[in-house]
Amino acid sequence: MVHAFLIHTLRAAKAEEGLCRVLYSCFFGAENSPNDSQPHSAERDRLLRKEQILAVARQVESMYQLQQQACGRHAVDLQPQSSDDPVALHEAPCGAFRLAPGDPFQEPRTVMWLGVLSIGFALVLDTHENLLLAESTLRLLARLLLDHLRLLVPGANLLLRADYIEGILTRFLPHGQLLFLNDQFVQGLEKEFSAAWSH
């Protein structure tokens, strides 16, 4: 089961300007806090969720940076040569790490991330999730989002295209359920999505 999905910016190195920004995030059902007897204000709960997502995004970013440094890939290599370049998604760096209980979620979680150029995609998962499936799902989501939002074209912006993200997630990750989808099944769902969004 996926608990949250997020898209955020990735900087190639710490030194680069700006901050790690969450561009989209979605919780599939919220984490309850049954042990806490204090009545929470809705505002505080929401703040907590946003902070949790940001904490994950920052950690993904630093994992990405460390991995890129280790492979000797530097900022220059990460810029696409031209906007027409197809992104080699199967080569995009990915990784997983564990979040200890309480930091930032109550339960221990596993984060699976994928870095495509300067965008990070991440799933927050149950600790015993099938990581092969999670990885292929994450790559699929990234591919669909890049294709349909044309994210790599300058000017295209996912911040104002939430309906695309929602439409893709409802079909390929409904309520956070990882699906075993074969290639033709994916094509069918994708056609259905394109049809619904074309008019």
Added chain:
Amino acid sequence: MPAAGPERLLRQAREVGAEELGRFCARISALLQAEDWGPDTLDALRRLFLIVAATKYSRRLDPTCVVLLQTALCSPRCPERLQLLCAAVLREMAPSDNLSLSCDHAQSSRQLGLVASVLLAQGDPQQVRTVGQCVIKVLESRQPEVPSLTYLLPVVSKVASLAPDAFPEEQTKALSKRLGDWLRYASIQQGAAHASGGFFSAPRTRQPGPVTEVDGTVATDFFTVLSTGQRFTEDQRLNVQAFSMLRAWLLQGGPAHPGAMDSDDRSELEGSTVSVLSAASTASHLLPPAEWLREKALEYCQRLLEQSGRRALRKADSGLQKACLVEAVLVLDVLCRQDPSFLYRALPCLRALRTRLCGDPACVRALLPIAQFFLHHGEAAAVDADAVCQHLFTRIPSEHFHSPMLAFEFVQFCRDHLLLFGSNLDLLRTSFPSLFKFLAWSSPALTSEFVALLPALVDAGTAVEMLHLLLDLPSLTAALDLQLRLSQAASERPLWDVSVRAPGCLEALRDPQAQGLFQHLLRAKASGTTERLTLLHQLLQPLASCARVVQCAQAVPTLLRAFFAAVTKFADGALASQLALLLLERSDSLFQVEGYEADVHRVLSSQFPALCKLHPSMVVERAKELLEFVSSPGGPRSTGHMLTSVVWAIGEYLSVSWDRRCTAEQINRFFEALEALLFEVAQSRPSTTLPRCPPQVITVLMTTVAKLASRSQDLIPRVSLLLSKMRTLAQSPAAGPVHGEDDLGAICTRATELLNLLKMPSVAQFVLTPSVEVSQPRYHRDRNTALPLALALVSRLLEREAGFLPRVDFCGGCCCLNDPSANPDCRPGGGGHYAASWPQVGSVRPLTGGAGGPTGVRTTHRWMLGA
């Protein structure tokens, strides 16, 4: 590029004020009210979503607008895109108190799915149960034409994971029955091309042919997620979803009533005879639901295992095959744990699978669930568990250390199954050199995992070798890098840093001795022997600047701390002394990575006193090695950390009170060595090769010789002479450039204090070599016990004798010398003390910390000064 653009947009969205938002909401309300589903509404809702989502603080939306968003969400005419946006806005605002949305408002199962997504986001357990009940009712209605249950099944799965008690037993049973049906009896014909209706509404008039396997052949058996076709029918979609949620559902349904309800139901149906094999297809339609589902799940998994062996035509499908393989094995594991009678049917498949996969490097990740299966089923699968563990622990890390995902899963697997390893735990322990390859290669993601794993990995037999390897971890990274360079032709995306070239390394490896060391470093199993890797360190030096090596070096201090925390829990005297000597030996033979030596010295020097405390006799027993260490020139002194710890330990534990074998002659020998050392460091000039000796080293040396003199009083004249020389030296103008003014002042003060103390040998002995009882807090709280009295006396005597002297404000015999944790009063503000025997000087920060380490807190004994 999405750098500047998003930043600007996010800022704009955050800066939208309440008033502006109010006007915007009014506009949206008007559009929604008018049921305008055009591009204006789409654009407005997209912007509204961004405004709500861009800030972590709650946005107050106009209540009318919120109501209209909910209305649109449940409107039969509103297009999907807009409904998705409405749901997204409502979800982004969650948790929200003024939501009037309810599942009853939904007009279709698709809308119900959307409404559920908003309600589940509220985080209210009661709400979750309500949603669960509503959805399950629709599922139970069993109308043949209920459109697309596929929208609802994931909701059930989510509800069950959020609130395991959401569904009563009857509902669980009913759903289990249907899941079994969906799994096993989906249509094996492809879906028809869509007519006017939805894509998946499959009119049964024209059948476009049977589904195929991933290799293109016509399906030989029932439909699974690995069956393909041009189009899929509704029940095939349900099949996919049912399998996707199967494992979680089994786990949630199983352990709550472990076999209780099943056995009742079963006795009704089948009597008491439960034949393992005959439970198969013949009578299966009579099985109670939970068992029915397990039966169908077993058949499904067996079919998946068969299908995963086929050669996929599409690349994406071969990835799915591996994921299915993993899932099938995990599901079989759950099934056999819930009902051991399945074991006899599952074992043969898994044995065959193990044989097949052990030779297939592409499927290496599927070996982990297989190993988990065998480990879970103890005796029945013990032989298999041993075989697969052997394969996993020895070969896999060596061959696949560079796969970050495998590394993560592998270490997780070890961590999660520690209790199950049984006899294989020893195998795991001796395989630590293999496991460390993962760590060396992917240290950032794995450090915390290994910190958790180390206590289980280390035992008395492997501790010494493991410590060596931990210290050599950065060179292991470099060696692995070199190994990859040697073995792989330059691919398009090499795994190593191509900007660092190492032609010399590859050349030098031809040397047989270097080759031998290289192989030793890359060993798969603990060999019991360790070799000096200095030659190899030199050889790997060009790789020391690789980012990966540097990252690994940065992880080592954390790992060392975890290692010592684990080791000190079980180490006996012999092991402690062995490890302590190893620290001395290795302190000057580390791989030269920037900053590595200093970081490691900091940890080692804090661990040395802890090890000595475990086995105080060590100082007497290993006098020879300690003498060698303090007499050896250069190396270990570069930072002074190690030297300070060792000298402190000598002063602390070289005493008959710790070991009867301690002789005056031994004390003399140490004195002479330390005397020579003290002169050397005090007079040495800083140079590029030898950095300035920290004043802590000088003060701790002075204190230690004074301690030795207090035990062997013949030495007192020599020590006094030495101390006065030190004082003169510190006061001489020539010393100025070498040490700072504060440092010199501290040295001078310390020398004076010790000189005065030694004027009264019996008091000196009492203060500098306190008995063990002194650690009790009573000695520091109670004015009438011996220590405060003695100190007050010394203080008064000294002040009278030398009025010009700095105040002698210490309690040299305080327990903190031995155990800072023993006396809580010995903290700043808690009565305070000044550990005279520890070289904490002036503004100099504490050198060491940690258990058993001298912490050196400088405050004053107010009660003493006031006396």
